[in-house]
Amino acid sequence: MKRTLLLLITMGERSLSTLHERFEVIHAPTASERAAAVASHGTRVEIVLTNGVTGLRADEIDAMPKLTLACALGAGYENLAVDYARARGIALANGAGTNDDCVADHALALMLATVRAIPALDKACRQGLWRDDLPMRPQLARKRLGVLGLGTIGKKIAQRGAAFDMPVGYHNRSARHDVPHRYFDSVQALAEWCDVLVIATPGGASTKHLIDASVLQALGPQGFLVNIARGSVVDTSALAAALRAGELGGAGLDVYETEPKPPAELLDLANVVLTPHIAGWSPESMQASLECFLENADLHFAGRPLRTPI
Structure with a gap:
């Protein structure tokens, strides 16, 4: 039976x-x-x-x-x-x-799409705009990669970043002794150091709004945020405010607090790339x-x- x-x-x-x-x-x-x-x-x-x-x-x-x-x-x-x-x-x-490899692949895709503004460039190209009329975008290679949550997925994201010659730093509750990457004892310190901050930490009450206005300010106007973990880790209102004020370079999000509804505060922002919580799906x-x-x-x-x- x-x-x-x-x-x-x-x-x-x-x-x-x-x-x-x-x-x-x-x-x-x-x-x-x-x-x-x-x-x-x-x-x-x-x-x-x-x-x-x-x-x-x-x-x-x-x-x-x-x-x-x-x-x-x-x-x-x-x-x-x-x-x-x-x-x-x-x-x-x-x-x-x-699904570790799939999520790590998607994190890299969001990094590239956000830093290189791929969706915006695709739209511009379809409208007949040529490169001379568009702002140049930074490269991903050799940018400093910060990983919040260096578990199995975080380690794979770090490996992919290393292929782009990205120095890797991370924050966990405690330092790991099986990786060569630089450890930071706080999210704030990691955000101040890195150019791209990727969230790969579990969700739940202990990580709710871990990425707040102060962390986003530390990441700065040349910094980028990528979240393939849980939407609850990021304070959406603070993120929207930072992006609108030019205090953050851009964000790539596969998860958000309002899912399955899209984050209304971010929908009109050109410097945000959104995907529908699909990083682990293949x-x-x-x-x-x-x-x-x-x-x-x-x-x-x-x-x-x-x-x-x-």
Whole structure:
């Protein structure tokens, strides 16, 4: 008999087909579908598959007495009630390592698009403007790269920056001893040093608005901000004010506080590049994430340690 899986996120047809082969799938990607599914089928659910943004609440866990495994498809799990689930004896896993390359690629793309103003140049070219009528843009090579959060994704971003001959600095809660990059003991100090600051830190209460007006001021009018982590890390109002005042050179954002709605305060700004929280999405990364989840499920129900426990 197939185990019952509550799927709280949108997935492609191929992935859905794979899940249906293995589980009895209750697919509830919208808020209304989710509430109805928990109310109607919660007592049967054994596994939940969600992601960091969508999460899983304590009251939902209470409605699922048979739940023994909750997984986040990606690396993030900030909105999953981890402590509450653990207290209930529920095993927890994420997709750590499955989309690192894709996210790092996208971070580099946002760096180039923002520093070189690629979207604006594309628009100008389509309007018939030639280079003589446009301001020159700085190069990315040899700019100082600051990485906020030198985890697995942050390290891959640093590797890509190194290919552009970018000196790399970083800030974590503590210094790493397995990297050659320069450590800064505060976000402020890192922002004062670097030309491009890339956010790769987890979301959640501990990092909310870590990038505020003072950090943006430290980054300065020649500096650029890239966020492929969580929108909550950046104070959007402060970012909008800095960009409008010319106190920051530009920003490239894959995530924002208002998602899935776009950040209204930034939409009319030419020095902002926006993408729809898609940095970790590719056919390759989605397949790897799905395979990781399936492996974790197999290991869990076989009574063995999970591949990527939270």
